[in-house]
């Protein structure tokens with residue numbers, strides 16, 4: 001099995017994986033979606049009653065939205081998640097009570113009129129836990145309205161709730177294989193032109209009176225438009241053959257895999273966790289099987 005990374009940014013990744021099977025790449029997809037842990041806000045405490053600013057002005061602790069909606073929105077904010085630093089609450093030494101090894105605490109203190117953004121959440125303690133995606137709007141406060149909130153984040157994964165899913169757009173496609181038999185084209189250009197024109201991804205071109213693929217074959221979405229055009233214009237195809245000049249197949253041993261993360265961790269960290277998780281699962285499976293003898 002071989003990986004070739006084609007695009008890597010802080011929060012997205014695209015790679016080609018060869019000598020593998022559909023079930024293995026799907027396993028990777030499922031681990032990226034459901035097993036990679038991240039921190040997310042789980043408990044939110046709203047201050048009730050009047051809130052005073054430094055000048056002594058009094059605000060009502062109300063907002064146009066129900067507290068439940070604000071708590072839900074807070075839960076979905078991507079919290080920086082260094083997986084080396086945190087344990088899940090269940091396995092932490094504090095036995096689930098909450099401590100710096102399994103919990104990040106945040107404070108939000110805003111007075112209207114203003115829009116409250118994700119970046120207004122301030123970590124209590126280390127500033128490295130400040131929200132990176134800081135312009136997610138949460139709620140608009142009117143004049144005399146204020147919010148004072150304490151929120152705690154803890155570790156979870158996508159199986160528990162989607163707010164603990166650090167990845168999005170996780171998907172793969174079979175590597176496109178386009179074969180062109182130029183001998184089957186009769187009267188050359190007409191049908192070739194049609195094939196070039198109909199391709200939505202501009203993969204085909206005519207070179208030296210032959211239809212060939214350009215170097216962006218990977219963009220092929222296997223829409224089969226070129227094949228349909230050939231089937232609809234059979235008069236341009238050599239009479240001797242019932243075959244069409246183009247065939248498009250997906251290679252089931254080679255895949256193009258893409259995913260993004262929500263800024264709670266880098267794409268590299270999420271992928272490294274995935275490979276380590278799979279290694280653990282397969283080792284465990286091997287041990288269980290060997291015990292059967």
Ligand SMILES: [Zn+2]
Pocket residue numbers: 089092093094095096097098099100101102103
């Ligand atoms: Zn703890």
